[in-house]
Amino acid sequence: MSNPEASTLKGIQPEELHILMQDLCFREEAQLIDVREPDEISIAAIGGFKPYPLSQFGQWAPTITEDLEPAKDTYLLCHHGVRSMQAAMWLKSQGFKRLFNVVGGIHAYATRVDESITKY
Template identity: 45%
Template sequence: MYSQDFSSIPEIDVETLAAQLNDDVTRIQLLDVREPQEVAIASLNSFQNIPLSEFAEWSTTIGEQLDQHQETWVMCHHGMRSAQVCVWLSQNGFTNVKNVSGGIDAYSMKVDTSIPRY
């Protein structure tokens, strides 16, 4: 992964994420690319953890593990790592990828203040 222009990646805000979590998330693949120790501090239950640091392990099989055409939302701490993963997924066959703008930190501040900030 390297520095890129993320302006082409669609984003959703944390309020939209919260509304979707309260509705039906079965139609959306939710990925959290933070480290396991970060997820242990603050997390949302519906997200599957695929740490960016383990990219070499999951990058070769993620297209087989997930539906490349199903809507996929990616989250991290502030939105930068998830944006990187969104770009990579989009360049590798995923057709409907969105970045959670502001990440879990924004979710904690704007939606659910019981989620710890770190």
Template identity: 40%
Template sequence: MFGFTRIPSITTTTLAQRLQQHLGQLIDVREPTEYRAGHIAGAKNVPLSRIDQYTPKNPSDLYVICRSGARSKRAAKALSKRGIAVTNVAGGMLAWTGRTVR
């Protein structure tokens, strides 16, 4: 075993369904300026550069999103290494078709 960590991913469509059912917490790992330009309602902004200091209130059903999915995957791996169950949102905000807030 080489220590590879497989991070589960979901689509933005599945994320929308889960958020509508109030299932889970969403972390947006983009920079604050990106987040302020438009984010999913209820998402907490924790930039990738600060993800190592972040501890979720409820470590279950944690979803991570960024612009395209690359930063969120890195954040998810970092959180997973700390024993936090996390799911990456594939495609990120570029794939999100739902409403955003500023």
């Protein structure tokens, strides 16, 4: 029997994210986190994602459950999907319930969904 309170961590394909991003309610309700560095975000970004650079983990980690709501759907993004997966696993350990990691990161999103986003 599954526990409805159990945390879930799933991969989401760039195409699925793109469809969700068309919905204004989704953009307002979901928590969108970009764990890349500021210089990376300045090269390429997806509107609506808030920066939580892993290099500044010590600054934002202590208050993450005050800044974000652990019960809300939380989507994580990085360059290729590795750093965001690490962050998602940590958020899960902090009580976040519904986590989604963008598979292939912004590179896959730029390649497969929005070619106007700079690849680096």
